[in-house]
Amino acid sequence: QRHLLGMAKLQPFEIENLLDLAEREIATSRRDDKKKSVLKGRTQINLFFEASTRTQASFELAGKRLGADVMNMSVGNSSVKKGETLIDTAMTLNAMHPDILVVRHHAAGAVALLAQKVGCSVVNAGDGAHEHPTQALLDALTIRRRKGRIAGLTVAICGDVLHSRVARSNIIALNALGARVRVVGPSTLLPAGIEDMSVEVFRRMDEGIADADVVMMLRLQRERMAGAFVPSVREYFRYFGLDEAKLKRAKPDALVMHPGPMNRGVEIASDVADGPQSVIEEQVEMGVAVRMAVMQALLPSQELAA
Numbered sequence: 001q002r003h004l005l006g007m008a009k010l011q012p013f014e015i016e017n018l019l020d021l022a023e024r025e026i027a028t029s030r031r032d033d034k035k036k037s038v039l040k041g042r043t044q045i046n047l048f049f050e051a052s053t054r055t056q057a058s059f060e061l062a063g064k065r066l067g068a069d070v071m072n073m074s075v076g077n078s079s080v081k082k083g084e085t086l087i088d089t090a091m092t093l094n095a096m097h098p099d100i101l102v103v104r105h106h107a108a109g110a111v112a113l114l115a116q117k118v119g120c121s122v123v124n125a126g127d128g129a130h131e132h133p134t135q136a137l138l139d140a141l142t143i144r145r146r147k148g149r150i151a152g153l154t155v156a157i158c159g160d161v162l163h164s165r166v167a168r169s170n171i172i173a174l175n176a177l178g179a180r181v182r183v184v185g186p187s188t189l190l191p192a193g194i195e196d197m198s199v200e201v202f203r204r205m206d207e208g209i210a211d212a213d214v215v216m217m218l219r220l221q222r223e224r225m226a227g228a229f230v231p232s233v234r235e236y237f238r239y240f241g242l243d244e245a246k247l248k249r250a251k252p253d254a255l256v257m258h259p260g261p262m263n264r265g266v267e268i269a270s271d272v273a274d275g276p277q278s279v280i281e282e283q284v285e286m287g288v289a290v291r292m293a294v295m296q297a298l299l300p301s302q303e304l305a306a
């Protein structure tokens with residue numbers, strides 16, 4: 001079975017192929033009749049053990065637009081609440097012969113473990129602080145469409161890198177596509193050994209976003225900081241929140257990105273999030289196209305490997 005578990009497993013040409021395929025699906029998503037039949041007869045189950053708005057909704061829409069039968073498992077109402085394990089839950093669903101399982105889980109590695117057990121394709125919709133590959137693909141597509149290329153661009157990924165699967169997947173994808181990747185944040189929110197991921201590390205926003213082509217902000221993930229250092233929101237915004245003044249350090253045509261959900265006034269000021277340089281809503285639109293591309297690529301009849 002073919003799976004998409006992380007960006008680390010994809011070659012640059014495979015990433016480019018997925019972006020090209022997604023590019024074609026943008027048109028599908030914009031026309032009146034959005035329905036195709038590429039996945040007609042296929043069953044897609046979305047299994048989300050963590051909250052989601054964008055990822056779950058866009059996987060559901062993507063599957064439906066491709067003609068699949070889509071089922072959203074409501075974990076809150078499932079037998080997980082009665083103590084059923086991840087693997088038992090997955091095997092139960094597997095017995096119903098789905099073709100694609102889309103899984104989000106709070107533990108890094110959980111989706112890969114599940115993929116070893118089931119007989120269908122598995123897509124990682126985010127596993128702990130490990131990877132969120134479809135987010136990196138939609139971010140790359142957004143950048144490529146706006147800038148015409150990714151190679152040679154300077155992308156500053158800013159904020160809570162430590163807890164961010166989005167940052168990890170983006171670092172891998174953007175490096176593979178030839179961008180210069182920076183990470184910017186306080187030492188307490190930068191993972192040990194991050195330098196080994198081919199990034200330049202900055203601990204001050206003014207230096208980290210200077211002359212950047214893309215400023216990608218990350219959510220401060222306070223829910224993952226239990227028992228650890230939690231910065232005060234006021235102080236965090238002052239030093240690491242993206243406001244108009246800090247954004248002036250980047251190139252005048254720099255893109256402002258955020259994977260969502262945003263904490264306005266924490267990592268990003270409202271006027272910047274809603275401002276002319278923001279492509280945050282465009283990221284959401286690209287999410288549907290990218291997920292349509294990924295699910296088509298996972299079909300055995302397709303040439304693309306994922």
Ligand code: CP
Pocket residue numbers: 051052053054055056126135259260261
């Ligand atoms: N970007 C992202 O993963 O958003 P959701 O948590 O809403 O899916």
